[in-house]
Amino acid sequence: MDKKALFKLGYGLYVLTAQSDGKDNGCIVNTVLQVTSDPSVVGVITVNKQNFTHDMIMKSKKFNLSVLTTETPFAVFENFGYQSGKTADKLAGYTGVARSENGLVYLSDYTGAYLSGEVTGTFDFGSHTMFKAEITAGEVLGAADSLTYAYYQQHIKPKPQDSAKKGGWRCNICGYVYEGDPLPADFICPICKHGASDFTKIT
């Protein structure tokens, strides 16, 4: 199967944040669905197991979801996409976050709205877990349009000629470029969620 075909599907881009043992963490996810709004608001999110944020949600059963806007700079993807967060502290020195009532951080900048979720079910799909959650809080933060994958590709992602000069590793699925070498073994593509095995070294 050509996995690139999956990216003809529509996706959004979101920052998922969680906390356990007093540590905050976050990652980029692209699969979020509202399932019902009555009697309670239920949603599902799908998270790559290699993200440490995934483990935190398994433990704490809570998360925040920040809906990114078209104003989001590439630096946000770099910050939340580059490592699993097991050893790195992605929130240390990161400005543009606030804390919601559930105690978790959300992005206050580049975010059209955030939602707080409490997990009521988990579904194992091999590389990913799908979390079913009750949405317990939500706040609109701005009027800017929500970021789609297509918009990211056209307007935010660095142009291929710029990144080719710098070298690194390119995601076979979505074209995301990691500007460094070696590629960390626990690297998760911040855009399409595929792991290090789906990257090719730029030569």
Ligand code: FE
């Ligand atoms: Fe990718």
